[in-house]
Amino acid sequence: xxxxxxxxxxxxxxxxxxxxxxxxxxxxxxxxxxxxxxxxxxxxxxxxxxxxxxxxxxxxxxxxxxxxxxxxxxxxxxxxxxxxxxxxxxxxxxxxxxxxxxxxxxxxxxxxxxxxxxxxxxxxxxxxxxxxxxxxxxxxxxxxxxxxxxxxxxxxxxxxxxxxxxxxxxxxxxxxxxxxxxxxxxxxxxxxxxxxxxxxx
Numbered sequence: 272x273x274x275x276x277x278x279x280x281x282x283x284x285x286x287x288x289x290x291x292x293x294x295x296x297x298x299x300x301x302x303x304x305x306x307x308x309x310x311x312x313x314x315x316x317x318x319x320x321x322x323x324x325x326x327x328x329x330x331x332x333x334x335x336x337x338x339x340x341x342x343x344x345x346x347x348x349x350x351x352x353x354x355x356x357x358x359x360x361x362x363x364x365x366x367x368x369x370x371x372x373x374x375x376x377x378x379x380x381x382x383x384x385x386x387x388x389x390x391x392x393x394x395x396x397x398x399x400x401x402x403x404x405x406x407x408x409x410x411x412x413x414x415x416x417x418x419x420x421x422x423x424x425x426x427x428x429x430x431x432x433x434x435x436x437x438x439x440x441x442x443x444x445x446x447x448x449x450x451x452x453x454x455x456x457x458x459x460x461x462x463x464x465x466x467x468x469x470x471x472x
């Protein structure tokens with residue numbers, strides 16, 4: 272499948288996500304939030320779930336957490352416009368609670384298909400829920416470190432960090448996220464000679 276075919280397939284997938292009624296969260300949503308970013312993004316970010324602002328607009332990370340994310344990425348020398356960003360579930364859970372297991376399972380085929388179409392080299396998971404899709408260790412122990420993972424027959428470099436929304440509960444985590452993003456960019460720069468691609472800057 273060439274890049275044009277992948278882009279067309281992603282557009283079709285987005286339509287499916289926006290219109291599906293098979294997820295337990297569908298009755299609660301205003302808008303499903305498929306995700307956004309270039310089809311050939313080298314870096315793929317996964318958050319937890321849409322919040323109130325995302326539910327209104329239909330785009331990921333546009334509220335307070337998104338503003339912090341944009342600033343932290345820019346400070347690290349990473350360009351959001353060159354990153355594919357999505358969530359583990361595509362609809363907002365009631366009262367912004369954590370997604371339940373059946374909700375994560377219902378949305379997992381959409382996430383797997385996004386990964387298959389974008390074909391990133393790097394996955395950055397934001398928070399324990401997204402990280403738990405790939406690794407079961409405590410986020411406090413594994414954040415800011417690199418983990419090669421094999422998922423559905425494809426290899427990725429997985430880099431977990433905290434969710435930007437955590438900053439508003441535990442402000443000290445803001446500095447941890449900033450450090451992690453800088454570390455991520457450094458890792459991507461070092462790997463660029465081997466891949467032929469630099470970080471999304």
